[in-house]
Amino acid sequence: MANRFWNEYQKAIADDHFFYERSCIRQTFFPGSETAFLRMLREELNKDIFDDFRQHTCTGIGYHTDVVPLETTMTVVARLFSLMTEHGYENYVPSCVTSFGVFTEMVHMWQEHPELLEKTRENLYKACKREFNIPKNIAHPSDVIYHFRNELAAKMKYRLVNRFTGKPLKVVEHIGCHYAKIFPDKGVGKAEFPYVLAGMIEAWGGEVVDYPERRHCCGFGFRQYLVQENRGYSVSNTKKKLESMEPYEPDFIVSNCPGCSMFLDRWQYTIAELEHKTYDREGYGIPVLTYEEMAGLLLGYDPWELGLQIHQVQAERLLDKIGIPYNPKDKYKSADGKILRAPEKPENLLV
Amino acid sequence: MKKVSIIGAGPAGIEAASVLAKQGVQVMLFEKSETPLKNIQDKAFLFPNFQAAQEIADDLSGKLLADGITSAFGVDITDLKWQGTEWKLIDSKGQTYVSDAVLIATGYQVFDAHRKEELGYGIYKGVITSLDMEQMIKHGKIVNANGDQPKRVTFLQCVGSRDEKSGNNYCSKLCCVTAVKQAIEVVKQVPGCEASVFYMDLRMWGQGFEEMYRMAQEKYGVSFVRGRISEAAATFDGRVQLKSEDTLMGLPLKMTTDLLVLMVGMEASCGTKALGKVCDISGEYGFLRTVTPHLYDNETGRPGLFAAGTCKRPMTIWDSVNDARSAALAIKDYLDTIRIEN
Numbered sequence: 001m002a003n004r005f006w007n008e009y010q011k012a013i014a015d016d017h018f019f020y021e022r023s024c025i026r027q028t029f030f031p032g033s034e035t036a037f038l039r040m041l042r043e044e045l046n047k048d049i050f051d052d053f054r055q056h057t058c059t060g061i062g063y064h065t066d067v068v069p070l071e072t073t074m075t076v077v078a079r080l081f082s083l084m085t086e087h088g089y090e091n092y093v094p095s096c097v098t099s100f101g102v103f104t105e106m107v108h109m110w111q112e113h114p115e116l117l118e119k120t121r122e123n124l125y126k127a128c129k130r131e132f133n134i135p136k137n138i139a140h141p142s143d144v145i146y147h148f149r150n151e152l153a154a155k156m157k158y159r160l161v162n163r164f165t166g167k168p169l170k171v172v173e174h175i176g177c178h179y180a181k182i183f184p185d186k187g188v189g190k191a192e193f194p195y196v197l198a199g200m201i202e203a204w205g206g207e208v209v210d211y212p213e214r215r216h217c218c219g220f221g222f223r224q225y226l227v228q229e230n231r232g233y234s235v236s237n238t239k240k241k242l243e244s245m246e247p248y249e250p251d252f253i254v255s256n257c258p259g260c261s262m263f264l265d266r267w268q269y270t271i272a273e274l275e276h277k278t279y280d281r282e283g284y285g286i287p288v289l290t291y292e293e294m295a296g297l298l299l300g301y302d303p304w305e306l307g308l309q310i311h312q313v314q315a316e317r318l319l320d321k322i323g324i325p326y327n328p329k330d331k332y333k334s335a336d337g338k339i340l341r342a343p344e345k346p347e348n349l350l351v
Numbered sequence: 352m353k354k355v356s357i358i359g360a361g362p363a364g365i366e367a368a369s370v371l372a373k374q375g376v377q378v379m380l381f382e383k384s385e386t387p388l389k390n391i392q393d394k395a396f397l398f399p400n401f402q403a404a405q406e407i408a409d410d411l412s413g414k415l416l417a418d419g420i421t422s423a424f425g426v427d428i429t430d431l432k433w434q435g436t437e438w439k440l441i442d443s444k445g446q447t448y449v450s451d452a453v454l455i456a457t458g459y460q461v462f463d464a465h466r467k468e469e470l471g472y473g474i475y476k477g478v479i480t481s482l483d484m485e486q487m488i489k490h491g492k493i494v495n496a497n498g499d500q501p502k503r504v505t506f507l508q509c510v511g512s513r514d515e516k517s518g519n520n521y522c523s524k525l526c527c528v529t530a531v532k533q534a535i536e537v538v539k540q541v542p543g544c545e546a547s548v549f550y551m552d553l554r555m556w557g558q559g560f561e562e563m564y565r566m567a568q569e570k571y572g573v574s575f576v577r578g579r580i581s582e583a584a585a586t587f588d589g590r591v592q593l594k595s596e597d598t599l600m601g602l603p604l605k606m607t608t609d610l611l612v613l614m615v616g617m618e619a620s621c622g623t624k625a626l627g628k629v630c631d632i633s634g635e636y637g638f639l640r641t642v643t644p645h646l647y648d649n650e651t652g653r654p655g656l657f658a659a660g661t662c663k664r665p666m667t668i669w670d671s672v673n674d675a676r677s678a679a680l681a682i683k684d685y686l687d688t689i690r691i692e693n
Contacts, residue, residue: 215584
């Protein structure tokens with residue numbers, strides 16, 4: 001994969017002084033990822049990143065499901081930008097891929113239709129007496145980690161290499177639709193062969209799996225899942241992807257979107273229950289990581305602090321392959337040291 | 352004796368040189384490659400009569416031996432300047448040449464299929480261009496990515512033509528019939544191989560084209576599917592998975608093929624674009640602009656400067672040759688006029 005032409009498509013990513021915006025759903029799905037990202041930037045890279053406790057939704061899911069009007073989304077986005085402006089930042093880093101898409105789209109609309117920008121400024125001021133600047137740079141956290149992938153590699157304790165065979169781990173990467181499909185030039189590598197995760201995998205010793213359904217929907221697809229009657233489409237899309245990647249025997253999947261990571265992981269349980277089918281040889285499923293979890297593991301962060309126990313497909317076998325130590329007794333330990341009750345084990349997907 | 356410089360030794364340039372030389376004009380023919388007729392040499396057989404391309408190339412090359420033609424290969428003319436009564440030509444090394452009139456016949460280049468990333472050219476071995484297929488046919492070696500005879504070959508029309516995304520809204524005119532010709536050749540050379548052509552609409556405009564299209568279906572079993580291929584990807588066993596929509600059936604379609612052949616369109620060559628700019632005769636998409644396509648299609652509107660062949664738009668070889676003859680007559684008229692004036 002290295003040196004293929006699509007890694008020539010690069011985008012501008014700021015070097016320092018970031019305003020971070022958290023995701024509505026990621027803290028539930030992947031509770032350690034955002035904290036790990038902040039830690040990496042502050043402790044590993046010595047960068048300035050601000051995390052404002054007053055932040056709120058970007059309306060992304062409501063916007064894309066037509067329950068929040070455009071004017072409202074613009075005003076909500078403007079309020080988030082006003083927090084950034086108030087603290088003197090110009091580089092906006094939204095944790096969620098859908099937020100990244102929403103911000104990029106709103107800024108684009110404001111650029112194309114200045115009257116909408118004026119109206120938004122007016123609405124925001126009327127609503128909460130706030131003013132805002134448009135960020136100079138909007139980058140997704142996966143862009144930021146990609147940008148510093150070599151600096152992080154120098155600090156990593158582990159590499160994406162199977163310690164038993166010495167071979168690179170085979171990694172399936174999946175990019176969220178809202179990362180580069182709305183505005184291809186806003187994604188590293190553009191939309192057809194995005195390089196943002198592939199670049200990390202290659203820099204950290206792994207091998208990217210290029211499988212036929214690489215660009216296919218993860219299964220979330222908003223209306224496929226959010227409309228309950230459509231959830232069969234959601235599972236079948238994920239199944240199509242898993243079937244396509246199965247012959248390549250990937251060691252794990254990594255994604256930069258909350259929905260993709262969630263559905264590629266959780267639907268493995270559903271498919272195992274429905275069809276007694278798993279997509280690895282032994283019946284444990286294919287682990288799904290966020291890019292922050294992947295980076296954090298290689299930097300030596302504790303797997304349970306990263307929140308890997310919250311995933312459906314459990315990661316111990318992957319940790320063993322890389323050689324990352326973990327204490328099984330700490331897996332369900334709470335932050336205050338209590339041992340929590342372990343979850344029930346599924347019948348068909350081994351854990 | 353009046354002198355004419357011709358830039359480009361393709362079918363148009365050579366034919367015009369030949370006609371002018373027969374009229375007693377002294378011709379200097381410049382070609383930036385080391386050999387003439389490269390675009391024809393790349394082909395195997397030509398539609399609609401399946402004549403070997405080499406025969407045409409040999410015929411045209413023979414015309415270069417005529418008295419009155421001086422050929423200069425490996426000379427890249429990069430600038431042209433009108434001096435009031437004559438043209439000064441300047442090559443990439445700074446050398447200058449002078450002539451009474453200039454014919455630009457710098458031709459076309461094929462669309463670079465790498466630009467359509469979703470189709471996987473340069474990424475997957477099983478994805479090739481019509482030019483690659485032409486070479487396979489020419490050498491009698493049609494093979495898939497593993498070096499084996501293919502069981503299924505799929506052609507995709509309009510790659511880099513009629514395509515807003517790649518910036519080429521025009522039709523390249525020749526790809527439809529070329530795909531029909533190549534599909535027939537594939538079935539001839541690899542008996543039992545399935546050949547399919549994905550198209551937007553088939554434009555069988557030339558004499559014998561419609562008959563070829565019918566023969567491809569009836570005699571060679573070539574199937575034609577109306578639909579664009581939206582994406583290609585390699586399968587685990589090195590084949591190519593395609594996604595499309597059959598727009599006649601109104602159904603999405605997924606299939607696997609051994610070879611995907613991208614029918615790449617024609618674009619103005621780099622030389623055409625460059626000379627168009629320096630002479631201020633750039634037309635749409637970098638092709639050269641003429642006074643009017645109806646009556647003055649070789650005249651550029653500048654004194655003594657003419658254009659012929661695929662530097663103006665996509666054309667067949669016979670169109671280019673006829674256009675070159677017409678250009679030669681227009682140049683001769685021009686030379687006679689300035690003789691009288693002088």
